[in-house]
Amino acid sequence: MPAGRWGGDTAMGHLLDTDLKPGETLIANMAVQFPSGDYKRLMGFRSFRDFQGRDISAELPGWPPSRKPGEPPAKASVKGVLLASAWHGLNTFAFLLMLAGINADSLSAPSDPEELDDYPVLRADPGTLAAGAPWQLDPGRSKARPRVILHVTNQRLLFSDPRTDELLWEFGREDFKELTPGVIIRVTFVDDSWIRIILVKDKKALVPDREANYRTVTVKGKPTRIALSEDPHFKFVTVLKEFLAGSPTEST
Numbered sequence: 001m002p003a004g005r006w007g008g009d010t011a012m013g014h015l016l017d018t019d020l021k022p023g024e025t026l027i028a029n030m031a032v033q034f035p036s037g038d039y040k041r042l043m044g045f046r047s048f049r050d051f052q053g054r055d056i057s058a059e060l061p062g063w064p065p066s067r068k069p070g071e072p073p074a075k076a077s078v079k080g081v082l083l084a085s086a087w088h089g090l091n092t093f094a095f096l097l098m099l100a101g102i103n104a105d106s107l108s109a110p111s112d113p114e115e116l117d118d119y120p121v122l123r124a125d126p127g128t129l130a131a132g133a134p135w136q137l138d139p140g141r142s143k144a145r146p147r148v149i150l151h152v153t154n155q156r157l158l159f160s161d162p163r164t165d166e167l168l169w170e171f172g173r174e175d176f177k178e179l180t181p182g183v184i185i186r187v188t189f190v191d192d193s194w195i196r197i198i199l200v201k202d203k204k205a206l207v208p209d210r211e212a213n214y215r216t217v218t219v220k221g222k223p224t225r226i227a228l229s230e231d232p233h234f235k236f237v238t239v240l241k242e243f244l245a246g247s248p249t250e251s252t
Contacts, residue, residue: 013028013029013030013204013205013206014029014149014151014160014162014165014204014205014206015160015165016029016149016151016158016160016165016167017160017164017165017166017167018158018160018167020153021155021156023154023155024153024154024155024156025153025154026151026152026153026206027152027153027154027208027239027243028151028152028205028206028207028208028236028239029149029150029151029152029205029206030149030150030199030200030202030205030206030207030232030233030236031146031147031148031149031150031162031199031200031201031202031205032137032146032147032148032149032150032159032185032197032198032199032200033137033138033139033142033146033147033148033197033198033200034046034121034122034137034138034139034195034196034197034198035119035121035184035196035197035198036119036121036139037119042117042118042119045119046119046120046121046138046140047118047119047120047121048060048120048121048122049118049120049122049123050123050124050125050126051123051124051125051192051193056124059126060122060131060133060135061131061132062135063135063138063141064135064141065141066138066140066141067140067141120196121195121196121197122194122195122196123193123194123195124193124194125193128189128191128192128193129171129175129189129190129191129193130187130189130193130194130195131193132169133169133195134148134159134161134168134169136148136161136168137159137195137197144162144163146162146200146202147162147200148160148161148162148168149161149162150197152239152240152243155172155173156170156171156172156173157170157171157243158170171189173243173244173246174190175189175190176188176189176190176244177189177190177192179240179243179244181237181240181241181244182237183198183199183233184196184197184198185197185198185199185237185240199233199236199237202232205232205236207232207235207236207239208235208239209235210235210238210239210242212238212241212242214226214228215228
């Protein structure tokens with residue numbers, strides 16, 4: 001693929017104004033943003049914490065002020081519960097992920113108190129990798145739709161601004177300690193800072209098919225190959241799993 005601005009047609013999805021490295025190929029791209037809490041008291045809430053749990057939303061470099069509060073609402077007399085419609089959707093996706101051999105632990109009911117009483121989507125100290133996250137990921141700061149595009153190549157993950165196609169953030173596989181794919185994707189860096197992102201509806205997304213998206217079952221005594229799902233979010237998660245394993249290949 002030539003250097004410079006690439007992507008933007010049916011084959012390449014979203015545009016990205018940057019150069020590819022020698023031997024680098026685009027695999028997939030899709031819109032992402034920070035998620036928010038699903039429990040009633042935390043519905044629509046997200047926080048940004050340092051390793052000690054302090055609110056750092058006003059300290060992140062280059063970030064504009066948020067329209068949302070930095071601290072969660074006061075506790076109600078009854079513990080919040082996950083909305084039934086949202087929980088049904090999460091469970092359906094979790095089932096598909098497990099069929100594909102993808103860890104779906106992030107979709108289970110939260111047992112960590114920080115997910116019941118708070119909902120951090122970024123945890124970082126000054127100078128750590130997650131502290132460089134682009135503010136455009138935050139729905140409380142960006143009204144754009146989509147907000148940020150995540151591009152997956154065979155070497156890097158790149159985040160771009162869909163309004164300008166500008167590269168906002170990039171990482172090689174060596175920068176990651178763990179990448180937990182699911183409906184909500186947690187990215188943990190080698191310095192133990194981390195972010196959570198969620199895939200959002202994206203008509204321009206580039207999402208290749210993968211063999212992991214299929215299973216062979218017996219139908220009327222004959223082996224039959226079936227797709228687990230045509231959901232592009234599910235297929236994108238499969239690509240992320242391959243990236244983590246170090247084996248993404250160019251789509252054909």
